Amino acid sequence: MAKHVTDFTKGLADLxxxxxxxxxxxxxxARVAPQVELAKFVWGTSRKIHKKIDPNHDHDGKRKQAxxxxxxxxxEIIDFELWSPLDFRGPCIKTVSEKIVAEVLKNYLHFVLTGEVRTKHAPPKLLGETDELLVIDKPPMxxxxxxxxxxxxxxxxxxxxxLLNCTKATIQIHEYLALKFDYxxxxxxxxxxxxxxxxxxKEQPCQCxxxxxCATMQAGCCNRLDKETSGVMVAAKTFRGFPEIRKQFNSDHSLEVGGTEKFYFALVRGEVRVPTExxxxSPDWKVEPDESDRRRGRIEIALYxxxxxxKAFPWNDGDQWKSRDSGNRKAYTKQGEDREEGFEQGESDGRLxxxxxYEPVAWFTDRxxxxxxxTLLKLQIVxxxxxxxxxxxxQIGHCLVGDCAYGxxxxxRDWAKRACLHSYKTKFMEPFSEKWYEAISPLPQDLGDLMSSLRLRRVQEGCPLFLSRRSHAPLHKMFRPYDANSQLLQRHDPPRNAQPKFEVKTETQVKNGQLHSDGAADGASNHEWHWNNENSWNQWTTNERSNGNIGDGNGNGNQINQQISTWSAWNASNVMMEDDDDETWGKWKPDGLKEHKEPVPEPKEPPAPKEPDVKRPRTESQQPQQPQQPQQPLTPPGDQAPPSAWKRMESTRQAGVxxxxxxxxxxxxxxxxxxxxKKQSRRDPSILYYWNPVTNQTSLEKPLI
Known part of the structure; x- marks a missing residue:
């Protein structure tokens, strides 16, 4: 072939x-072109694309595939069964507006450049996976x-x-997991x-x-979030691990002495204050300060x-306590009604x-x-x-913003498009291996933008820096953008002062000879573990700080980030693609999680970030970095030039583009x-180059920004 295959990709993007x-x-x-002229424009565009790709002269199948x-x-705009590159046929062009044509061409341009398909629904992001479980970041809806x-x-x-391009307003999370993964x-x-x-x-074979x-019907999903709630969800990859993970998430097990630890963020109405007494x-309705930490409150309100x-209602809020016969409440399900989410297995119709x-994090007012x-609350559900x-x-008088069902x-709903609730962090133990993990879902962009539109009054004293998906300047005292080079599913040591209580051995382990002489799997105690309550803002484990997941307000959460002073193209592509389709999801391996080690001094020359085992070919990080001439300052002396928001990226479909x-x-x-x-050489018109009039730099290749 006379031309390299990447030549048509570059020209196609320009076209x-x-x-x-x-x-x-x-x-x-807001101009409207005659429908015939718009149809000819669309047909002409498709003909030029066909000519540029030239699928009839293909030696390796790439042009035909393109x-x-x-x-x-x-x-969406062309019926290719009626289309021909030789002559214009009106019926082959669908009747669409200029806006739709522009949107389709933008999506196609994005695909040519990145190899990714933009979808109507944002795909769930992968937080990490192990041999037994997979953790995702569920978007709302x-x-x-x-x-x-x-x-x-x-x-x-x-x-x-x-599925992500379907016209439905909502998508079932278990259907997406089943279609996307092969566990x-x-x-x-x-x-x-x-x-x-x-x-x-027609009916569910089982509801236990x-x-x-049950694992088969729901693709191994082990917990549940409401339709409008975003954040951490865990799915079991194997039948063997499903009941063990479900046991940790079970309501009866997740009492204060054990089970998973689940932390949420919620933006609520009103100024929340922790009760002082x-x-x-009634015996079923109690709100009081937490005895172990007076900065947070404890809600113990039974419900049915x-x-x-x-909808949930108080089992007994004191109004008619004497006349109520507890335990005889009954509830009925409307036949044929499609609920927004299922009912948690194991929950009865009686008293729950x-x-x-809850702990206030920050207080806001409307501008x-x-x-x-x-008030922004950090909550832990037991x-x-x-x-x-x-x-x-x-019940405490501070309903969630946007939650019209509860007050x-x-x-x-005019400014908050959903109930403002986000599952931020979940701690759990991987079955059989007895390894402890925590998964963090950074604050999503929509909630960050929502809080940024409010006026921040004050922040809780000693509040650490939590993670967010995007940078939000008004929230810099509470949130910082997460480092795309770090893992959001982290190994950590067992909880401090953990008390043995959780039964971790199974019949399968006994049969496989995985128990040690003391009867515990992998040498651990054959009991339940007691999580040490996270009662204080600063009571984060050493691993949390050293891994850079959570700061403590004193810069301790940035130890790893300080060691990475430059961004490679792979890092930038992860930032760009984190909200896009799943091409960014690599084959994460449990071996990639390192045991905790003491921080090492920062090297003189920052090492290149470790290349993950990703599905797509490596990008610009493979290219040797060319030495750049020192640039002249773009701002007056004494002022620091703001970093450019533009990054040069390499196409994931074609190397060198x-x-x-x-x-x-x-x-x-x-x-x-x-x-x-972009300039044209005066001496040779066939040569094009790039020129920066500020720094007087020239480059034959597309320059780094």
Missing amino acids: VEERCSTVQVFVDE WEEAKGMLK FTCNYGSGKLPPTAGCETPTQ ECAEATKNFWRKVKNDSI GRCDT KKER FDKAKW HAVTF LKSDEQY TGRTHQIRFHCS APQSD FYYFNTTTMQTQVEPPPPWE
Whole structure:
């Protein structure tokens, strides 16, 4: 082949960007072109794309593949069954607006540059995985509708990308996991769907929540979050591990003496203050300060869940205590009603004990209405009841922002598009290995933007720096962007002062000879572990600080970050693609988690970040860095120039093809941003180069920013 295969990729990106800019002018100026002219423009664009790719002259299949991908990306505006590159046929172009044409071309340009398909629904992010479990970051509007007695619903899609592009308002999280991954429970779920179709199964075969059948129906999902709640979710990869992980998440087990530790962030209405004395309306309704830490409060309010209204109510709030016959409450489920999430297995229709700890983190006011006050709470749930946090916050008079079902005004939905609740951190033990892990889901961008729109009044004294997905300047005293080069699923030592209580050995372990002479698996005690309560802001384990996950307000959380002073192209691509499709998800291996070691002094020359075992080829980090001439300052002496938001990236589909990505606006473009200019050589018009009028630099290749 006369040309290298990457030549058509670069030219294709330039072509699509030019055509996209042409139609974008109509969109920006609200102009409308005649439908025939717009159809000819779309057809002309597709013909140019076909000519540039040239699939008929292909020796290795890459050009044909590129053309098939182009047809898939453009099928929303072109009917390729009627399309021909030789002559214009009106019916082959679908009747669409300029806005839709521009959107389709932008998505195709993004695909040409990055190899990723933009989707209507944001894909869940992978926080990490081990041999037994997989931890994901659930976005809002993904539902957990399993365990309610009916078969878990599905959209019937064939691929995860198709599911993320479906027209449904919500997506079932277990369906996405089954389509995306190939672990044991996920494969069984896909086989189960075929059996449901062939055998016309209508009802759930089982609802115990701990057997192989339940793992099969829900792709191994072990916990549940409400539809609008984002954050940490854990799925078991094997049938063997599913009941063990479910046991840790079970409501009856997660009392104060054991089980998982689950921490949330919630933005609530009003100014929250920790009670100074116990408030008790009845034996089932108590709010009091935490005896071990007076800076946080303890809510112990029993509830019953009305399945007909799909809402939690106090079991006894003191109003009619003497006339109530506890234990005889009944609730009924409306037939045929599709709930937003399933009911937690093991929960009865009667009295449900529930305990929540809460601690104010920061206080806000509305920028326009000073009497509208809000508080950011850090919560720890000891039990895991349906709607527990939403119910408990409403009971103490501080409902969640946007949670109209529990008392928030309908006007909240004008600026808060969902209930402001996020599962930030979960601690648990991997079954069989007895290794302790914690998974952190950084604060999502929408909640960060929401709080940034408010006026920050003050922050809790001694508050550490938590992690966020994006940088939010107004929240810099509470949140910092996480380092994309770090793991969000971390190994750590067993809890301090842990008391043996959790039964970790199983029949399978006994049969496999995994028990030591003392009867415990891997030499550990064959009992339950008691998590040491996280009662203070500064009571974080040594591993948490040394791994850089959580700061303590004194800079201790940045020890690893200080050792990495430069960003490689791989780091930048992870920042860019963390909200995109799953190409960023590599084959994470448990061996990649290192045991805790003491920090080492910072080397004189910063080492290159370790390359992970990713699915796509390595990018710019493979290229030797060219020495750059010192640039002249862009700002007056004494002022520090702000870092550029633009990063040069290498296409994940074609090595050697570069583009530019804005980490702030998430935009992509082929040519470098100003002040760089593309010039034509006066001596040889066939030579193009780049020139920076500020620094007077020139470059034949696309420059680093």
